[in-house]
Amino acid sequence: MPSPYVIILANGLNGLGAIRSAAQAGLKAYTLITKRSDLSTYSRFSEVTFLVPPNPSLADLRPILDRLFIRENGPGVLLACSDNSAELLGELKNEGYSKHHLIVPSMETTRILNDKKLECRAMEQGGIALPKTYYQLSVNDPESFPLIIKPRTFRDYQILGAKNVILYTQTELDEFRQRFRGQVERFIGQEVIQGADDNLWVCNVTFNLQKEMSACFLFQRLGTMPSHYGVTSLAISRENMELREECEKIGKALNYCGPAMIEFKKDPVSGRYLYIETNPRLGMCNWFDTRCGINNILACTRVAYGQEVAFGPQTNNVVYWNFFGDLIARLEDRENIFSILFLYLRLLFRRRIGALFYWRDPIPACKYSWDAIKNIFRRTNKKLRRRFS
Template sequence: MNQPYVIILANGLNGLGAVRSAADAGLRTYTLLTSQTDLSAYSRYSQYRFILPANPGVEDVRSVLNQLHRNEDGPGVLLACSDLAAELLGKLKTEGYSNHHLIVPSSETTEILNDKKLECRSMEEGGITLPKTYYELASDTPESFPLIIKPRTFREYAVLGAKNVIVNSQAEFEDFREDFRGKLDRFIAQEVIEGEDDNLWVCNVTFDLNRQLSACFVFNRLGTMPSHYGVTSLAISRENQALRDECAKIGEALNYAGPAMIEFKKDRNSGNYYYIETNPRLGMCNWFDTRCGINNILACTRIAYGNKVAFAPQKNNRLYWNFFGDLVARLEDRENLFAIAFRYIRLLRYRRVAALFYWKDPHPAFRYSCTSIRDIVSRVMRKLRGESG
């Protein structure tokens, strides 16, 4: 048959990393986008692009996939880079779609993982250690604060107006209840585990068709955007066998196949690791995986075509850096400018992997810089004016 190829349902940094990782592995790539201005649209490795509607359904995706199957005279490997894309591929798998390889969990598993209430209850039943979790916000009485309130699904981000909200007291919790009266069943709350950003850990993994852990890249977060409760802006690759073992246990408990991003937090007092969440898709930092020797896109492709997955140990003490995102997050968190500068100078001793810039593929970083630096400066100035006024 023809050379193996991948079909990436791309979104933001996740998609850009996946496209670059596929190119690094020598794989031909088709990219499905929901916007002409998505970062992947500017990559030199994304020559073959299809534009989907802004909120695509299964039929929109199936139409493009069937066309590719006819043109290629053989199946490719489907990869999701967003919660919506994972949901769509899960539905295709449930329907028995077979024109392309679907190395993804079942629709049932995806629905569980895309709903925080179902996910956390499932993990508790599987013996995974979670922070204290409250499922019925209208009636539950929290035992301690602060709490992090999370939307149950990505569709509730718009209801909350953010990916999460922190409440620091019973009074703030009561205010939240009042503000979201009638909508409280759309959220869960969890105890905030003590510790700074460097207590956060992420495992980007791939499970094979036998639900065994085939690839695993582990990194320690050093910064997030927004600070403490956001996505990775600064991280370092580090070995952690305890988390590898925990990921293997999670995959078996979920009967999971395909790529996933699994997050943990280490309690600074007890030293215990607490499960935070599993995203049933490629992780945002998958390009970091690849630059450290663990290419999860290649792992998925090898599994799909019936080949073995064998990687050398990951390269540790390499740094992932989203400079502008990390800088703004620290400024908004009121971190001292001199402390930020000193931190960054100390990090220069590590070999770095930029979130956006790659000298073989510079256009996405250039476009991002042109459109984002102005917005970043504007946000900071508004914040400063608000604090001083």
């Protein structure tokens, strides 16, 4: 029997974590990247790294996948680390591709989850609690502010120039409508759930071929980059049975198969957990999952090869820390330097998992840290020039 292996369509921290998780599970990992500077390029655990175009098509992937099938004398497991690569794997599944294992949702499910308007409506129909959502911003006036504006798809980020934007008044909404006249329907609006970053929760899960949840790792965010509305920069692993049950409901509502990253925020007023989004791919913090005992890369592989998926309970009260990312986000948010220092000193008394540093694979952390330091100096110099010009 050929040995199990994975083929990772890598992207930044997601891909780096997947490669390391595969290595920890004893799996051979092949990596596809869209730029030479990707963090995965610097990992010692990738068997072979292939460079594909920035927006690869199936025609770009197939020759590589064929070579790997021949090289390994059998199929591997394809894993997506970005929204774009998730769509590619969905297309392969839709075509009936069978040379490699595709433990991924259907193309229709991926299309729904990569469109915020379709996603939120599907969740409402499935009985999942959401923040108040406005689907037609050209005519819908919100009941209250602030309002978070989200591009419907990852392709629409370029229209907005950001992952989201916060509007605080009706005047700002009117200005937004004027600025994006003719494109307003490419966005949705949602009420901003009040509360600090520690009201944010993430569930990294794997659903098997029977659409049952095979693995689940939960953590509570403590910081994001950028602050409040970005990706995880600081977190702590915590069990939450209520959210496990919500994830199972979401899986059933979507008839979901494969890995997913599901986000919630707790409303401090009602005490309810409100759904934020589902990413139909591996979560950015999948290395955190693995270090706390729930290896979602291994779970996907076992599902693909028809093996039992069984993990012990997750290790709780472990801290995930992207030091430079978290520090920059807090400084940009004008957080008091002494409160940041006090927070970081308290974290030193807990077990910590670095977002990047791993003593057996140190080069990616060195690369990321050097880029972060250059970024800090560049921003500092820019501010100084503005001040003295």
